[in-house]
Amino acid sequence: MNYYINHKSQPKPAALSHTDAQSVQRAMRFHQTIPGYAPTPLVALPALARELGVAKLWVKDESQRFGLNAFKGLGGSWAIARWMGEKLGLEGEQFTFQALTDPKAREKLGEITFVTATDGNHGRGVAWAARELGCRAVVYLPKGSAQERLDNILALGAQAEITDLNYDDAVRLAARKGEENGWVLIQDTAWPGYEQIPAWIMEGYTTLAGEIFEQLAQAGEEPPTHLFLQAGVGSFAGAVLGSALCRWGKDCPVTCIVEPDQADCLYRTARAADGKLHPVTGEMNSMMAGLCCGEPCTLAWDILGPCADAFLSCSDDYAALGMRLLGRPRGGDPAIVSGESGAAGVGALAGVLQEEGLHDLRWTLGLDERSRVLCISTEGDTDRANYQKILQASK
The missing domain is CATH 3.40.50.1100 (Rossmann fold)
Known part of the structure; x- marks a missing residue:
């Protein structure tokens, strides 16, 4: 040590x-x-x-x-919910899981895809939150990730793959794919220009x-x-x-x-x-x-x-x-x-x-x-x- x-x-x-x-x-x-x-x-x-x-x-x-x-589902669910809530204008006591999953809210938002990179737990949390809130998720894992961690994410209905990149390069890949496809990046790290x-x-x-x-x-x-x-x-x-x-x-x-x-x-x-x-x-x-x-x-x-x-x-x-x-x-x-x-x-x-x-x-x-x-x-x-x-x- x-x-x-x-x-x-x-x-x-x-x-x-x-x-x-x-x-x-x-x-x-x-x-x-x-x-x-x-x-x-x-x-x-x-x-x-x-x-x-x-x-x-x-x-x-x-x-x-x-x-x-x-624990990672706490961060992914809150970030996805906040993004959706801002689009819907929900605040205070109106801002609940039930309000976000209301059919009228889902119709107003349309189809949404969230993308992220993960060592396993964060991506699983994002995939779960996206599924629960009626959205799609795409998840990229770094090379060497355990197959079990990939399987857990796939089981939640996400599109996911293990890349040949290290973690930080997988984050850059997720950000690039988000820009190319109009997906929303839900990443658990910040850099200048990506902080909210x-x-x-x-x-x-x-x-x-x-x-x-x-x-x-x-x-x-x-x-x-x-x-x-x-x-x-x-x-x-x-x-x-x-x-x-x-x-x-x-x-x-x-x-x-x-x-x-x-x-x-x-x-x-x-x-x-x-x-x-x-x-x-x-x-x-x-x-x-x-x-x-x-x-x-x-x-x-x-x-x-x-x-x-x-x-x-x-x-x-x-x-x-x-x-x-x-x-x-x-x-x-x-x-x-x-x-x-x-x-x-x-x-x-x-x-x-x-x-x-x-x-x-x-x-x-x-x-x-x-x-x-x-x-x-x-x-x-x-x-x-x-x-x-x-x-x-x-x-």
């Missing part, structure tokens, strides 16, 4: 407007109108907390989100944070002292950290951003500290497929750059460790099925707390027996063959 401690300037980033309390409530209100909506569990793991030497550990289990085995839809996607992710706030309050729990958030382009991590900043202010948890060492664009950008984004190019061969993104999301970086406390660049061993800790619990903790990307935060936390060579990092982050740590398992076993292989391997 390599790490960089961020020397934060602590400004109020403009991007926090996408994650403030109003945004959280707006996104949650819409998601609650979708058939099958339910908050995903916030699971306490007291035995693992004791083993790792912290006071409390919670894991938000996103494998149970809308039957999609990952990625901002909506980040807003959609804040439903997850809103649920956490309510679940902690209902249980009478104090807020966490530490957050471990995995990142690809950074949209998810930026949405959660931004929501936490808007909710808790100066009491916001110490936040660590976790990336695969094969695709650590945020870590490299933070370490360079030169005001420029530093992409990773070429092959990105981590098994953390959902995090294998080489170019940071500009909107996410506007939050993570000034506000995250540390950036961790981790080998696949940490993801595997997290998968086993959650999937093979000890001491009466419930099992959590967490995939390669989903378990990265827990694996990194365990490494920081237990590895002798990371003592200075533990001290700097203030991780000790009084710490209350929150991690988010962003996916279940989206590659079941690899999940079983990892779980059955020895420690």
Whole structure:
């Protein structure tokens, strides 16, 4: 594990407007109108907390989100809904899933095709949202994607294929195809000139944070002292950290951003500290497929750059460790099925707390027996063959 401690300037980033309390409530209100909506569990793991030497550990289990085995449907559904809602002039309490699927609304909008690139979970979420809202979806996956992830997207009625491109080039392909065919690009990363839809996607992710706030309050729990958030382009991590900043202010948890060492664009950008984004190019061969993104999301970086406390660049061993800790619990903790990307935060936390060579990092982050740590398992076993292989391997 390599790490960089961020020397934060602590400004109020403009991007926090996408994650403030109003945004959280707006996104949650819409998601609650979708058939099958339910908050995903916030699971306490007291035995693992004791083993790792912290006071409390919670894991938000996103494998149970809308039957999609990952959290990404939150962003895709909100962005597609916002695009449709603007075309229809729907606002406030009128803006519901039922209003968007009304036959008169569908007739007014006509046939719509949404296009995206994905490592798997985002494309599945877009395909599901498009189907539920009566639209078409076209999805491009990077080379090396698991066949199971492609099959899951095809099963939702989308047109999809695995390309011979890396993730970032697949994004460029989706953008080009959208322009050529008049399709609407629903991409979970931003760049200059393409920011509104990625901002909506980040807003959609804040439903997850809103649920956490309510679940902690209902249980009478104090807020966490530490957050471990995995990142690809950074949209998810930026949405959660931004929501936490808007909710808790100066009491916001110490936040660590976790990336695969094969695709650590945020870590490299933070370490360079030169005001420029530093992409990773070429092959990105981590098994953390959902995090294998080489170019940071500009909107996410506007939050993570000034506000995250540390950036961790981790080998696949940490993801595997997290998968086993959650999937093979000890001491009466419930099992959590967490995939390669989903378990990265827990694996990194365990490494920081237990590895002798990371003592200075533990001290700097203030991780000790009084710490209350929150991690988010962003996916279940989206590659079941690899999940079983990892779980059955020895420690």
